Amino acid sequence: MTLQAAQNPARESASESQNSPRPADPKALYGGTGTRRITVHQIAAAKERGEKWPMLTAYDAMTASVFDEAGVPVLLVGDSMGNCHLGYETTVPVTMDEMAVLSAAVVRGTRRAMVVADLPFGSYQEGPVQALRNATRLIKESGVGAVKLEGGERSLPQTELLVASGIPVMSHLGLTPQSVNTLGYRVQGRGDEAAHQLLRDAKAAQDAGAFALVLELVPAELAAEVTRSLSIPTIGIGAGPDTDAQVLVYTDMVGLTGGKVPRFTKQYADMRRVLGDAAKEFAEEVTGGTFPREEHTFH
Incomplete structure (x- = not known):
């Protein structure tokens, strides 16, 4: 202790207090002390607190267990498994059988994380009844806590029926990979008309009962406006820093993908x-x- 501190112990105490790390909020999604499965209610509460949180993809029990132990609160069994786990060129070929098997593995590998599973291409486009049948399978057989589906206004009937049936829904707007044959891989929502449509889709998804919204490859300014406009959390991937949460495909994050990766990806390991x-x-x-x-x- 310095002479000055000895003469003023209160100042030393204040300095130590400022330099020591703040205790984590026990209710926090990341860094919290809870051991039960994360729920949609906790995710909604995080939005109210202004808490930012991470989400990662996972496709197997061992990887999922690592992320769960690291405290990642939400894991997405994405149809991105088609590209980075099953060897397909796009997400389009992914089947319900593949989604069900891998989702169950991720659930078995976790204790706390909410596990969200994608409804793959062709599993909900026919209409609400088809969506309910396949989402119910993922809830009952695989044990996931929620499902994710692409599209705003065009998927509202599916979202409304799933939510009314007790199945939490995460929506997905912007670049929707299942529509790669029509959209291509490019930024979505540029220009006034496209931006207004995306904002309408976002509000429609919220009104239909979605508990969260993924925004992929969207201009940062538009993603920030959407985030301010909604009471449900937004999850960005290539959508700038102002969304409520961020998600990455884990094989990109840890450097497994190889070759060219999207600009919005940061590699945290090799x-x-x-x-x-x-x-x-x-x-x-x-x-x-x-x-x-x-x-x-x-x-």
Whole structure:
């Protein structure tokens, strides 16, 4: 303790208080102390508190368990599995059987995170009854806590029936990958007409009962306006910093994807290099006769 601090212990105490980390809010989605599954009510409360929170995709039990232990409050079993897990060129070929199996795995690998599953292309476009049948399957068979579907006004009947039937719905606007054959991969909502339509779609999704809204590849200014206009949380991916939450495809985040990745993605690790190095080291030890050693052997 310095002489000045000794002469003024109150100042030292205040300085220590300012420098020490603030205790986490026990109710926080990320960093909270709750151990039960995150619910839509907690997500709504986070919006009221102005709390920002993270969401990641997951497609298997082991990866999901890592993210759950890290405190990520919401995991999305996205139809992005088509690109980064199943080897398809787009999300369009993903089937309900694939979605159901992988969603169940993610649920089994988690304890606290809310698990949201996509309704894949062709599983809800026929109308509300088809949407209810497939969403019910994911709730009953896979154990997910909510489903996500693309589209605003065009998907309102589906959203309304699902919500009325007790199934929480997350909506998805902007770049909707299931519509890649008509939209392409480009920023959505540019220009006054497109921006007004996206805002109408967002409000319509909220009015239909959606508990949250994903905004993908949308101008940051428009995403901020949508966020201010809604009472439900917005989740951005390539939509700027002003949405209530942010989501990334986990294979992009950890550097597994390889090749060119979207501009909005930040790589937080280089797992492609780590796994490649591990595979090479294993292969070299096998071919060089140094694995397995005595400690890896039974007699």
